[in-house]
Amino acid sequence: MLEIRNLHAAIGGKEILKGIDLTVPSGQVHAIMGPNGSGKSTLSYVLSGREGYEVTQGTVTLNGQDLLALNTEQRAAAGVFLAMQYPVEIPGVTNMNFLKTALNAVRKSRGQSELDAMQMLKLLRGKASAIGLSDDMLKRAVNVGFSGGEKKRNEILQMAVLEPALCLLDETDSGLDIDALKIVSDGVNALRAPDRSMVVITHYQRLLDYIKPDAVHVLAFGKIRKSGGPELAHELEARGYADFAGEAA
Amino acid sequence: MTLAAAIERSKRNREDWKYTDLPALLARRAQNAPMPITALPATANDDARLVFVNGIFHPAQSRFGSIPSCILMGDERSGYKLTLGEHTCLVAQPVELVFTTDESATDEIDINLSIDIGANGRLTLLERHLPSRAFSTIDINVTLHESAKFVHGKMTSGGAHIARTNVNVARGGYYSHFGLTRGGLPMRHDIDVHLMDEQAQAALHGVMLLRGGDHADITTRIAHNAPHGVSRQMFKTVLGDKSRGVFQGKIYVAPHAQKTDGHQISRALLLSDSAEMDAKPELEIYADDVKCSHGSTIGDLDADALFYLRARGLSETQARALLIDAFTGEVIDDIPVPAWRDLFRADMEGWQS
């Protein structure tokens, strides 16, 4: 379970998150929607411990563990996974080597044995083909020259490989064609599990037809302004965020 | 070449040595702790290995494998000469020259070596300098006759090292160089390649790994003296702490050397704010129908990439090492001798830890 209490965070002295309260029980999927620049990506970076994001107030725990006390890689080991809005290209590092190093690093810090080359290859190939990525994509440099959709699939592949306790998906649906959206959603749904919390950040109600959320939240001007069931996404689709514009102060 | 001669040369030729103040660097070195004397590293049994102790060829420690022992002649006073006859091919059996020192080493060790490869000969040779407290100079003169091919590896492991590699390449000959410079105070390597006839080619590749107070300088000059010559240069420098790296690369194209194809690139990765890289590419072109280019970049480790890797569970050390490997990989992956690739990688791992 993810519990965020009164979370305030600033970038370069400018407050972006202004008191977020959010609870995502294990086994649930929560969607976060909200206008551009409202702080959605900021929240996902703060949760994953990116440098330059200063938490000024509040607490965040994952299954009781204080996340804010951990650095980025410790959070990854504790089960935090962020599928990024803009996945990073890493020339010279093959996807295979990247996934291998990441999985073994995480396994090691979770007290599990590292996988040998054969076990690793088998696992990675299996998970890659499930998400529609060819062996060829595993041999290429991480995200380099990948299309927008391929990058997003690659994020889901990493998620499937690392089996996190908390999945944060930041606009994983943007840039996906209809078929890819279906494949990625299937990938995400396959990862729904009783011991896993998911936060899906999106601008489009359509994604939520595929990944059915247990709750929908509106993040505007640095705060959760409204929460509801899946029907809230339909309301937003119809009315936009005009209702929240007055709450900036 | 002696130390005195090197200092003299650096004073005479200030422009060429503008980033490497030899006397000042040597003075700094005096305050440094002496280097350990290292044991000979293990190697595959059948490899030919010629060992030089304190600059003197040491037959008892050497092994010729399947190559004829007459390949090496000369002595430390007149200089050594390595000769490969026409059509002789030593590709399958790389030769390793190991330079080491023992307790009786003098402060300065000067080595002269000439390498002569007959027409259509093929040589693969690794020049490996083990850590030493001595100041070492090494002058290598290479002659490649028609269509001869030489793959020349060079590994240095810090200390004071002044080297000059002068290469003459005849028609259709090919000189390929892979250097791994691990530290140095100071290290200076001049590589001069003269492409003397048509279709002569040279490819120079180097990785410099510098940290602490290291200072290393690689200065190359490729002279295209005939038409249809090809040259490629790729140098990668990783700098930590207060180290300083220098790459000066000159491509010269003579007036009649039409259809020359010469490219040069230097990339540096600064791991610390106090490190410094000086890159000075130079094109001197007198022919009009040529394809020549140079490029140079100096940058930090990509912060987004570091975060991405750490967000996937890699420790900061692991993430940095992976990115540094990726950076140097462009050179290392091109090494045609698998054993050298492993050796270079192992050496780099040692450097990072």
Ligand SMILES: Nc1ncnc2c1ncn2[C@@H]1O[C@H](COP(=O)(O)OP(=O)(O)OP(=O)(O)O)[C@@H](O)[C@H]1O
């Ligand atoms: N590095 C930064 N420096 C300064 N301001 C920043 C930085 N990163 C984000 N911001 C600001 O923080 C605010 C929130 O940005 P964020 O990326 O979290 O929005 P978002 O809700 O994800 O928007 P979108 O829907 O467009 O992805 C914006 O006003 C943005 O300009």
Ligand SMILES: [Mg+2]
């Ligand atoms: Mg965003």
